[in-house]
Amino acid sequence: xxxxTQSQPEMSVQEAETVTLSCTYDTSExxxxxxWYKQPPSRQMILVIRQEAYKQQNATENRFSVNFQKAxxxxxxxxxxxxxxxAAMYFxxxxxxxAVNDKIIFGKGTRLHILP
Amino acid sequence: DTGVSQDPRHKxxxxxxxxxxxxxxxxxxxxxxxxxxxxxxxxxxxxxxxNEAQLEKxxxxxxxxxxxxxxxxxxTLEIQRTEQGDSAMYLCASSPWVRExxxxxxxxxxxxxx
Numbered sequence: 763x764x765x766x767t768q769s770q771p772e773m774s775v776q777e778a779e780t781v782t783l784s785c786t787y788d789t790s791e792x793x794x795x796x797x798w799y800k801q802p803p804s805r806q807m808i809l810v811i812r813q814e815a816y817k818q819q820n821a822t823e824n825r826f827s828v829n830f831q832k833a834x835x836x837x838x839x840x841x842x843x844x845x846x847x848x849a850a851m852y853f854x855x856x857x858x859x860x861a862v863n864d865k866i867i868f869g870k871g872t873r874l875h876i877l878p
Numbered sequence: 879d880t881g882v883s884q885d886p887r888h889k890x891x892x893x894x895x896x897x898x899x900x901x902x903x904x905x906x907x908x909x910x911x912x913x914x915x916x917x918x919x920x921x922x923x924x925x926x927x928x929n930e931a932q933l934e935k936x937x938x939x940x941x942x943x944x945x946x947x948x949x950x951x952x953x954t955l956e957i958q959r960t961e962q963g964d965s966a967m968y969l970c971a972s973s974p975w976v977r978e979x980x981x982x983x984x985x986x987x988x989x990x991x992x
Contacts, residue, residue, distance in 0.1 A: 766920075799983075807921070807969065807983035853920045865911070865934065866981060868920030 764789045766856050768869035775844045776877050782829075783839045783872045785854030791815075795857040796830065797866070798839045802850040810852070813837065841874075849876045882984035884970050890990045891960055898956045899987045903972030910953050911981060912945055913969040914938065921969050927953060960991045 765788045775781035787796070798810040813821045813830050821828050825845075829838045841848055854869040883902045891897050903910045908929050913921035924943070925935045929950035939945075942960075947953040957964055967988050971981040 804985070806985045807971075809980065809982075812980065855920075865923035865926065865936075866921075867923070870918070870920050 764791075764856055764858060764867050766854055766867050766869040768854050768872050770872045771870070772873045772875065774875040774877055775841075777844055777846060779844055780840060780842045781844055781874065783841075783852050783854075783874070785837045785839070785869060787835050787837065787854070787856045789835070789856065789858070791858055793859050796828075796837045797855040797857065798826070798828070798837075799853045799855055799868075800848075800850045801853065801871070802847075807853070811839065844876050846876050846878065849874060882970055882972055882982055884968075884984040884987050886987055887985060888988045888990075890992065892992050893960060893962060895960055896956065896958045897960060897989065898954055899968055899970075899989075900952060900954050901970030901984060902952045903970070904974070904982055905951075907972035907974050907982070908950070909973040909981075910947055911971040911973070912953070912955050913971065915967040915969055915986070916965075924955075924968075957989075960989075962991045965989055965991045 767786045794815045796813045800808045800810045811821050811823045811826050813828055820830050825842045827840045851871045851873050853871045856867045885900045911926040912924040914924055915921040923936050924939050925945050927947040930947050942958045945955045967986040969986045970984040973981045
């Protein structure tokens with residue numbers, strides 16, 4: 763069964779610094795999608811960044827980038843120049859190939875605190 | 879496009895009562911998903927629809943739970959004979975035809991069963 767593990771329940775980073783959130787997953791599939799979602803205190807989940815497993819190049823969205831290590835089944839999120847608005851729960855998520863099923867599997871989340 | 883909306887945002891009920899939640903997806907999104915999220919956990923998949931067809935149901939969805947999407951637009955999730963263990967945030971998400979892997983989430987309905 764596919765699983766997603768986030769080993770850091772909470773993290774803190776100084777404003778303007780860089781922080782990396784870890785995620786590992788388990789799957790026997792070769793093609794899939796990985797996501798990082800942000801859930802601010804208002805609770806609406808927002809997609810931060812997505813990675814397609816067949817693409818070797820790491821995805822980047824402004825201050826957010828990932829380090830995708832397919833062989834190690836690792837998918838970490840780096841947030842550069844952290845801002846107060848980055849404070850939230852961050853969920854790593856796995857989406858199997860559409861032909862298998864279409865349900866996203868989420869990790870338990872990492873709560874990120876930004877220190878002013 | 880106003881995004882995915884859910885109603886109500888909060889619901890408090892007594893054990894044994896029935897409750898119904900509504901989700902309005904982004905217009906023209908053909909897929910609609912329901913998730914449950916308990917405190918300190920990530921969302922857990924409950925069920926999803928492609929248009930009006932319910933294609934998959936999680937084992938989490940006991941026979942007290944039923945979901946519908948009668949016209950392929952909005953969806954309802956009903957919980958009958960609520961139990962305290964049903965207390966959670968119920969999230970709805972929708973995805974477009976072209977990028978079915980990209981799900982857009984609503985704000986959720988927080989259910990408290992007393």
